[in-house]
Structure formats: C-alpha cells, structure tokens
Amino acid sequence: MRYIEQEKVVRRMNGRMVVNRVFQGLFMFATALALLALVILLYRIVSQGAGHLSLDFLTNFASRFPDQAGIKAALVGSIWLMAVVAPTSILLGVGSAIYLEEYAKKGRITTFIQMNISNLAGVPSVVFGLLGLTIFVRALALGNSILAAGFTMSLLILPVIIVAAQEAIRSVPGELRDASYGMGATKWQTIVRIILPAAIPGILTGSILALSRAIGETAPLIVVGIPVIIQFLPEGVMDTFTALPMQIYDWSSRPQAEFQTVAAAGIIVLMVVLLFMNSVAVFIRNKFDKSY
Amino acid sequence: MNTATIKTKINAAQPTSLEQVEKESVYSTRQLNLWYGNNHALKNIDLEIGENEVTAIIGPSGCGKSTYLKTLNRMVELVPSVKTSGEIHYRGRNIFDSSYGVEELRTRVGMVFQKPNPFPKSIYDNIAYGPRIHGIKNKKILDEIVEKSLRGAAIWDEVKDRLNENAYGISGGQQQRICIARTLAIEPDVILMDEPTSALDPISTLKIEELVQELKEQYSIIIVTHNMQQAARISDKTAFFLNGEVIEYDRTDTIFSNPADKRTEDYISGRFG
C-alpha cells in the first residue's frame, strides 16, 4: 500500500498553488510598502534640500539668515565625535568580546553578564544620555565637551559592538584554534595571529554599522547639553561642539519655512555620511569574505 | 620512500630481528582515566609507545581513540569539563606535572587533525606559523624551514611555485600534507594523527600512507584510524580500544593474524564497528 496517492496530490495541487501565490504577493506588498515609504521620504528631502546644497552650505557656520546658514560646525563636530567614539567603543567592545569568548569560564556569571549586554542594547538612548550626564559631564567634570559626549555615545553603542564582535569571534572555526594550540601557541598568540585576523571583517562591519547609529543619534547629545549654535570649530576633545543631528533638529524646529529647506539640506549631508559609512562596511565584508 | 620500503621489506623478512632490539619508549601511559563530566571516557589505560614506530589506534566510533590521542598533547584539556587521573610519561617526564607547560609539550608533540585545517593564510605563512610563534624571525631560516618541511611532507614539488597563494586554493589531499608539513616545521619528536585520511580520496590517502612510512624514520607516530586495512598496512603496533579500554595491544601482525581477545577478532573481522 502506498501512503501518497498521486490522484489526491494532483487534486489538491491547485489549492496549494493558490496559497503559495497569495503569500508571495503578500510579502512582495510588504516590501513594496517599505520601499515606497523610503522613496517618498528621499524624494521629499532631496527635492526640498537639493536647492540649498552648495559648497557655501558646507563651509558656512550656522546663521540667523536661512540663506547663509551652513553646516560646517556640525559636520566637523560630528567628525570629532566619531574620532572619540570609534577608538573608544571598538577597543572596549572588542576587548570585552575577546574576554567573554576566549577567556571567561562559561558559567552563571558569564551568562548573567551576557544577558545584560544583550539587554543594554535595547535601552533607550535617552537613558544613556542621563548616564553620561551623571558620570562624564558632572562626576568626572568633563562638561559638555567632545570627550564627554563621545564617551556617552561609546557606552550607547558598546553593547552592539560587543555582540557583533562576539559573533565574529565565535564564527572562527574551532579547527583553526586547535591547529594553533596544537603547535604550542599560547592563547594570546592564537588570538592575535589566528582569531582576530579571521574575525576582523565581521568586527569592522558590526562596528561601522554601530558607529553610523551613533552619528545619527540626537537624544543623548541633548541630555548631555551639547549646544546647537556654535560659531567656531573645536580645537581639542575638551572643547564643546555641535553635531549633525543636533543642527538638523534645531533647523527643523524653527518657524520660518526657509529653515525647512536648510534642514533638508542638512539631512542630505547626514545621509551621504551614513551611506559612505555603510558602503565602507559592505566593501570590507566583500573584500575579506572568506569561506571556510 | 625507497629507504622506507626497503626497511619494511627487511622487517617483514626477519620479524624476529626487531623484537630482539628493545626500543626505547616515548610515551608510557599508566592507569590513565579520563572523564568528560560524568562520562568515563578512558578507563585504566596502560600503554607503552615505542620510538620511531607507527602505533595505530583502532576501535569503533566513540571508544575514546581521539580522546586518548588528545590527552597525549593535553589538547583534551581545552574541553572545560575534562578531569584526568593517572600518569603519562613522555620521555620520562609526567606531562600532568604542574611544572610541565602545555606549550612546551606541544612543540615536541605535533598533531595532524581529521579534517585538513590550514590557516586562511598563504602556504608559506602556514608552514612558518610554528617557527614564528617560537620566535624565529630570520627570513632566511624561515625559508629553509619551509622548504625542508614541505619536502618532508612530500609536497614541495607541487607547491613550490605557489608558496604565496592561499592554502585554501589547493585540494583537500594537498591541504592535509600542508598540515603535516606545518607540523614538521616545529621539528617535533612525536606526531599524533587523528584519522588523517578519513576526509580524503583514495589516491591522497595512499600518498599520506606512504608519507607516514617515510616519516617514521625520524619521528614516532601515533595514528588513529577507522580503517583496519590502513592500520595493517602502515603500523608496527596496534592498540584496540573498546568503550574507553584498551582490549589488546600488540605487534600489528599479531593483532591481525592471531588476536588474543575474542572482541579484537570480532572487530577486525568486521563483525561490529
């Protein structure tokens, strides 16, 4: 006796095909909707802001007059911010990931730490702002400097970087570790010569994506007390500064209609920066992609 | 290859001459027990492993062959739940002594794994890895070691023009010989091999078997194998493991022609496994 009767299969085939089609359609619709929203957003911003984009816009400071308002201070400030956030968060993040993956004994404490790191990744950015205000701005008396804001942002993206780096380290095949230990390499030699080189593409992609989150964040900066209007460029990490999302937020909340155009131009600049960072991430991933 | 073949032939012709010369033992294992958590994986193992011999370890899956091999260079301790008791003396020193560093042990005892596991680096950097971690920086010396090791693993001619290519670009059989060369580069005394041919095609397998015959002139080799013909072909002594115990350990020809234990006979005649 056969369990699958060809006749019945044929009879039920139509129904199966319909369900198949329906779901295909549904998923396509979902994708199309998301794309549509993105296109409308892009169109609105580009059509509004493109007119205001010029070299002057990049080289002018903020101004009361919309047609003279530029983004220089914010752009340079964001770069300064990244110069603090990138090394701080990547060093701490990769260090923690190496510790958790390679050194820490798997046990209750490690599991507890691990769980908290994952939870921290979901904490609203305002909360990190408050933490930064308490620790860096007040307790360590760094004021509303690049350093204070940079440390705050680093804390914000640290969990994301740790998790990404852990995944990258974990995906290095165990056989490579065995080969290295089997030749008498120490743990440190194995980490530096085998594990990190193999994990670096994953670590970098994760880090850059986390950094592009940091460059677009406004809430922690507001809480830390970063000013908006600044007519000078910072000269060191102890100076105060402003950043792209702060500047955009300020322009878009002004009553004059012309400032909406300026804000849109600012958004375009921010998006170009983000796009650039993301393509670097994609480039790294493709360039170093190794199949084990 | 030639000298090895000749030697094997001589041995085959005069089996008694070998027995008369009592070879020094490289490893002597005394009352070794090993647990993975509660799993008692090795039970009261006693084994003497001879110098410049090929010792084969055979037995069904899960009987503890790999575990025993990995205990010999203490790689098994990378598994956190592992506990051991007993002693393993390597060249007269107990490897479990707290004064014995695992790194030191592993530079004397190289290991070749079941699945070829070259590093995602160039062939040259793969071979130079061992010497480099042990502090050799001189390019000329490294060059010499790389050539000598690749020749030793009978793969120099195949890769000498592509030393800077990634080791992932060559065949599995070649990768395994690269891994053997990489082990030779640390100038070991003993080479442990865990089913080194089980992932390879018959021709690559043959090459590795021939290589093992050559290498035993200079190294003591302990090889785990699933393949009984292989054990019969290449080893001088064979240990039969079952459920974490050594059932029988003897000269390979004795084990295969006249086993003392019924279970050994059943296993080698293919009745289980």
Ligand SMILES: Nc1ncnc2c1ncn2[C@@H]1O[C@H](COP(=O)(O)OP(=O)(O)O)[C@@H](O)[C@H]1O
């Ligand atoms: N990493 C490990 N953790 C826990 N148990 C293990 C581990 N490796 C092997 N074992 C157990 O030890 C026993 C022997 O395994 P193994 O030495 O790999 O056998 P073989 O190489 O002869 O097939 C098996 O029962 C296996 O389940």
Ligand SMILES: [Mg+2]
């Ligand atoms: Mg095994």
